[in-house]
Amino acid sequence: MKVRVLRQIAPGTEPYWESFDADVPGETSIAGLLDHLNYHDDIVDDHGAKTTRIGWECSCLQGVCGSCAMVINGVPALACETFVKDLKGDLITIRPLQKFPVIHDLVVDRSVIHENLKQMNICIEEYQPEPRESRPEKGKAYLHQYMAAKCLKCGLCLEICPNYGSGEHFFGAIFANDCYLVSARNRSKTAEIKKLYGEHFGSGCSKALSCMDVCPMKIPTIASMARLNR
Numbered sequence: 001m002k003v004r005v006l007r008q009i010a011p012g013t014e015p016y017w018e019s020f021d022a023d024v025p026g027e028t029s030i031a032g033l034l035d036h037l038n039y040h041d042d043i044v045d046d047h048g049a050k051t052t053r054i055g056w057e058c059s060c061l062q063g064v065c066g067s068c069a070m071v072i073n074g075v076p077a078l079a080c081e082t083f084v085k086d087l088k089g090d091l092i093t094i095r096p097l098q099k100f101p102v103i104h105d106l107v108v109d110r111s112v113i114h115e116n117l118k119q120m121n122i123c124i125e126e127y128q129p130e131p132r133e134s135r136p137e138k139g140k141a142y143l144h145q146y147m148a149a150k151c152l153k154c155g156l157c158l159e160i161c162p163n164y165g166s167g168e169h170f171f172g173a174i175f176a177n178d179c180y181l182v183s184a185r186n187r188s189k190t191a192e193i194k195k196l197y198g199e200h201f202g203s204g205c206s207k208a209l210s211c212m213d214v215c216p217m218k219i220p221t222i223a224s225m226a227r228l229n230r
């Protein structure tokens with residue numbers, strides 16, 4: 001199979017495509033494929049020309065840290081959770097997330113996600129559980145809080161979102177889910193959260209909802225939006 005990787009040596013330098021030949025079993029993940037390509041000291045492209053190791057990042061290799069987020073065959077996905085056998089054809093294209101500045105090859109700077117959350121003060125300062133008798137739907141509500149809390153902050157939802165990046169005040173599904181989570185766990189912050197949500201998500205989301213298709217944790221963002229509105 002052929003593997004095409006969009007490479008960029010350093011921030012601000014010109015990106016370029018480089019192709020490699022690879023022969024790996026279908027059960028190999030894209031993370032495993034990148035490891036395979038990087039394995040030897042004398043790395044060559046598909047023309048036999050010497051080149052450098054492909055830069056990418058990972059930590060857990062089991063879909064829980066979010067660091068290996070990239071675009072594989074045009075779809076934003078985690079490299080460690082995407083398998084060769086599930087991709088169509090003999091050509092695999094891999095490029096970095098485009099909504100974030102490239103640091104090196106497939107490594108991008110996603111600090112804007114945390115900076116936005118910090119700037120808006122979206123955090124749980126004090127967990128205030130509601131009294132048991134006022135929680136008729138507590139099972140469902142807790143289940144949804146658990147789902148929303150699974151967010152990896154990997155950035156895949158922002159990569160595919162048609163609204164994120166088109167205006168400076170739209171912060172994307174990550175922000176919407178965190179708003180829901182904070183307001184659900186600390187009712188005293190609800191008014192403040194509603195205002196932030198309206199300004200940075202509610203008025204900018206066109207409901208394409210492709211964020212839910214690519215989310216590795218399958219977080220039902222639309223349910224967070226509905227619960228927050230309610």
Ligand code: FES
Binds near residue numbers: 066067081
């Ligand atoms: S390496 Fe942690 S999610 Fe892929």
